[in-house]
Amino acid sequence: MPVNTGSLKAQRQPRESLGVWLGRYYLIISLVLLVLISSILSPRFLSQENLMNIAIQNSAVAIVSFGMLYVILTGGIDLSVGSVVALAACFTAGFLEAGWSIPLTILAVLALMLIPGAISGGLVAIGKMEPFIASLAMMTIVRGAAYMYQVGSVRVIFNNAFINGFTGNLGPIPVPVLIMALAAVVLHVVLKYTTFGRKLYAIGGNRDAARLVGISLRKNLFAVYMLSSVLSGLVGILMAARLRVGTALVGQGMELDAIAAVVIGGASFAGGRGTILNTLIGAFIIGIIGNMMNLMGIAAYPQMVIKGVIIILAVLARRG
Amino acid sequence: MAVLLEVNGVTKQFVGTRALDSVSLDVQSGEVHGLVGENGAGKSTLIKILSGAYTPDAGTIRFEGRAVQGWSPNQAREAGVVTIYQEFSLVPELSVAENIFLGRLPSAGVRGTVSYRKLNQAAREILGQLGLEIDPTVPVKQLGVAARQMVEIARAWSIRSKLVILDEPTAVLGLDDIARLHDLIRQLKQEGVGIIYVSHRLGEVVDLCDRVTVLKDGRLSGHLRREEFSPEKIVQLMIGRPVRDLKLGGHCTSRLVLQVEGLTALPKVAGVSFALHEGEILGIAGLVGSGRSEMARALFGIDPRQAGRILLDGQPVQVRSPQEAIHRGIGFLPEDRRQQALFLELPVRANITVGDLGRVSRLGWITSADRQVAADYAQQVRVKMPSLESPVAILSGGNQQKVVLARWLATRCRILVFDEPTRGVDVGSKEEIYRLIDDYVKQGGSTIVISSELPELLAISDRILVMARGRINGEFSREEASEAALMNKMVS
CATH class of the missing domain: 3.40.50.300 (P-loop containing nucleotide triphosphate hydrolases)
Structure with a gap:
């Protein structure tokens, strides 16, 4: 019998209400504590401008991490997301440059991004390849394709309607944040209230059992990689608008940030456990820490070290 | 000492x-x-x-x-x-x-x-x-x-x-x-x-x-x-009480439901043929390695077959995957529940309705039927649980088996294949599970029960087949069957 250390701890002490409560809300508590500490460390942190900044910057990673969560729920992983972001950004700039209309550009980019997802998904679902290997290969293939399409020079975007549309505000809320919120709501609802979502939890929870109750691994695995890729494509479009260029350099290491967000959000790498809300919080915990370090003037390389340490601590803290 | x-x-x-x-x-x-x-x-x-x-x-x-x-x-x-x-x-x-x-x-x-x-x-x-x-x-x-x-x-x-x-x-x-x-x-x-x-x-x-x-x-x-x-x-x-001697079954009709002809799934199953009637509890005995579990897996479309026909109501049908088997109204309760049947972290509710999500959803959206169906079947098989939302992992072996049974009953399948239905199940729940199997055949279902516990087979089966080396090595009516007779065929 697998021994759940978490519950054993709770059993040891009869006064477990606090422990259980902490266990359930540790993510929210961590986020609140982080905001408190940050506002003490830097008075600029709570300024409206900075908060907006955090929200806009993290919308990209958050959306990518939602797709990652879907993949991880099935017990897989998608390392190609950062590369897909880059390819989508390059295509966006290229299509706009070619004079395509904005809706056509968006549709074409999203449709094209189904292709890397279909390949990863096909390799995993039909070819029975390890998700890590399949998506690792796709990561370099897609990044390479982005560089090839870019042909050396970055493509600057001059279409102001496009840039304003994706970087402006709708009412008081920045468009990228709105898109992230919309994605969060839709993807949350899908996980919680559709048979598709239920099947993903089943596949991740026990693949053999899922097969034996007639759940199609092929169809559903294929679908999650497609979804992850399309969400990354969407982020590529957002990034192109924010940077005003299409470059293959964008989205480097984004797969790691997305995985970190999912893991800090308490999802199980074995699959079958995790939620959109917690992943969103996970993404923002990482984002706020990065923002704080920027405000405190910590250089880029130490930031990388600190980020890694925090991921380790977060996972250890969840276990303990 | x-x-x-x-x-x-x-x-x-x-x-x-x-x-x-x-x-x-x-x-x-x-x-x-x-x-x-x-x-x-x-x-x-x-x-x-x-x-x-x-x-x-x-x-x-x-x-x-x-x-x-x-x-x-x-x-x-x-x-x-x-x-x-x-x-x-x-x-x-x-x-x-x-x-x-x-x-x-x-x-x-x-x-x-x-x-x-x-x-x-x-x-x-x-x-x-x-x-x-x-x-x-x-x-x-x-x-x-x-x-x-x-x-x-x-x-x-x-x-x-x-x-x-x-x-x-x-x-x-x-x-x-x-x-x-x-x-x-x-x-x-x-x-x-x-x-x-x-x-x-x-x-x-x-x-x-x-x-x-x-x-x-x-x-x-x-x-x-x-x-x-x-x-x-x-x-x-x-x-804390003496056990009753229980004899179940006896609801077998003469109507053929399932015919299996020359089922072969190498290396363990080499040409198995038998028939199953409506309302029948067909026991299958055999040593570990006799091919009894593999036969069930091949029948349910899990493992590939090299040969053999499956007929439902006299009509040949394709069963190449669990999906097809379920579609034809066949359910399978594997011997290793934790590995092959249960979603341990999911609530009892989801574990029951996962067998037929179509029944609890409309256009892909899960409806309130999810709760209702789960509650109905959990009650029907009398699962003892804190609530429908408790993870199935915390239930006892007997109650976990009842959850798996509830799942298949909820799919309204006509044939249930049990592999070791009471493994890891305590004495009290065993009897309950036998009664649930009996209830199921009473209502027109048909079952195949694979078991290594001969007293269990003798108590509930209308007919018992003995498997050895991937083949059917003997067939016994309820009257002819005894532990000694079964053993003889199992080892020969």
């Missing part, structure tokens, strides 16, 4: 429940001490305390006269207490010899090197002492379940264990392997090793044990000496 282990008034409390309530027992060296009780009676908790996984809240434990309550698993092992769980702790990729000597491989002179010559020699010696014919150089993953268990015991033997705790050692074994295991246990006993033998199979306990301790609801229900025990007496202590 010296007293090896003394447990006195041990109590262990978990949130809300007292898993063990001042339980006492003693084990002598050279004694096989049976530990029985229904699921949830506290056997596992007691074993875990003895092996150092749990610390008792009260009471004393003395091992060889030394107080040891609250020792760690390592301390327990070093003192000579080895626990062999149902889930083995062998490394499948490593050889038998490496597994036996894992952590203390003989060196080839230089620190950090391994002498495989010495290792295999030593392993051969150990296996020889126990009379086991296992090649020490083959990887454990190539061994069957029975041989793996023997390797576990060989490991325990090789470290000179003084007390070996066996948790349901025969749950996964066929009859011939059980006999060999028992020989091995008797040999350990001869050498003065104390053995705690946990089993649901009371016949074995009566055969093998010198004394039996019965637990019920975390309390000591009684100690029995060899002269005074019988299966009936033990059951009475386990459930």
Whole structure:
């Protein structure tokens, strides 16, 4: 019998209400504590401008991490997301440059991004390849394709309607944040209230059992990689608008940030456990820490070290 | 005989429940001490305390006269207490010899090197002492379940264990392997090793044990000496009432539902043909390795078939995947529930409705029928659970099996294939599961029940097929069937 250390701890002490409560809300508590500490460390942190900044910057990673969560729920992983972001950004700039209309550009980019997802998904679902290997290969293939399409020079975007549309505000809320919120709501609802979502939890929870109750691994695995890729494509479009260029350099290491967000959000790498809300919080915990370090003037390389340490601590803290 | 282990008034409390309530027992060296009780009676908790996984809240434990309550698993092992769980702790990729000597491989002179010559020699010696014919150089993953268990015991033997705790050692074994295991246990006993033998199979306990301790609801229900025990007496202590003799079945009609012709799924199934009638409980007996489980898997479309036809209501049908089988109204309850049927972290509700999500959804959206259907079927099979939202992992084996049954009933399938329906299920729930199977056929369902427990097959089957070496080796009507007759066909 697998021994759940978490519950054993709770059993040891009869006064477990606090422990259980902490266990359930540790993510929210961590986020609140982080905001408190940050506002003490830097008075600029709570300024409206900075908060907006955090929200806009993290919308990209958050959306990518939602797709990652879907993949991880099935017990897989998608390392190609950062590369897909880059390819989508390059295509966006290229299509706009070619004079395509904005809706056509968006549709074409999203449709094209189904292709890397279909390949990863096909390799995993039909070819029975390890998700890590399949998506690792796709990561370099897609990044390479982005560089090839870019042909050396970055493509600057001059279409102001496009840039304003994706970087402006709708009412008081920045468009990228709105898109992230919309994605969060839709993807949350899908996980919680559709048979598709239920099947993903089943596949991740026990693949053999899922097969034996007639759940199609092929169809559903294929679908999650497609979804992850399309969400990354969407982020590529957002990034192109924010940077005003299409470059293959964008989205480097984004797969790691997305995985970190999912893991800090308490999802199980074995699959079958995790939620959109917690992943969103996970993404923002990482984002706020990065923002704080920027405000405190910590250089880029130490930031990388600190980020890694925090991921380790977060996972250890969840276990303990 | 010296007293090896003394447990006195041990109590262990978990949130809300007292898993063990001042339980006492003693084990002598050279004694096989049976530990029985229904699921949830506290056997596992007691074993875990003895092996150092749990610390008792009260009471004393003395091992060889030394107080040891609250020792760690390592301390327990070093003192000579080895626990062999149902889930083995062998490394499948490593050889038998490496597994036996894992952590203390003989060196080839230089620190950090391994002498495989010495290792295999030593392993051969150990296996020889126990009379086991296992090649020490083959990887454990190539061994069957029975041989793996023997390797576990060989490991325990090789470290000179003084007390070996066996948790349901025969749950996964066929009859011939059980006999060999028992020989091995008797040999350990001869050498003065104390053995705690946990089993649901009371016949074995009566055969093998010198004394039996019965637990019920975390309390000591009684100690029995060899002269005074019988299966009936033990059951009475386990459930607190005498068992009724139950005879089920008898709802079989003459209408053919399923015909299987020449079903072949190599290497284990070589041309199996039989027919199943409406309302029938068709028992299938056979040793482990006879192809009985593989036959079921091939029938359900899990494993590929090389040949064979399946006819439903006289019409040939394709069943190439579980999906197709379910679509045709066939359900399958595999022998290994935890690995192959349950979604342990998901709530009972989701575990029940996952078999037919179409029934609880509209256009892909899960509706309130999810709760309703789950509640209806959970009630129908009488699952004991805190709530529909409790993770299925916290239920007892019997209740988990009921959840799986509820799942298939919710799909409204016409044929159910049970592989070991009551494995790991306590005596009380067993009877309930038999009644549920009976209810199902009474309402026009048809079932195939594969089981290694012959009394179970004899009690519930309308007809029994015996499988051996991948074929049907005998067929018995309820009147003709007896344990002896079945055994004869199983081993011939």
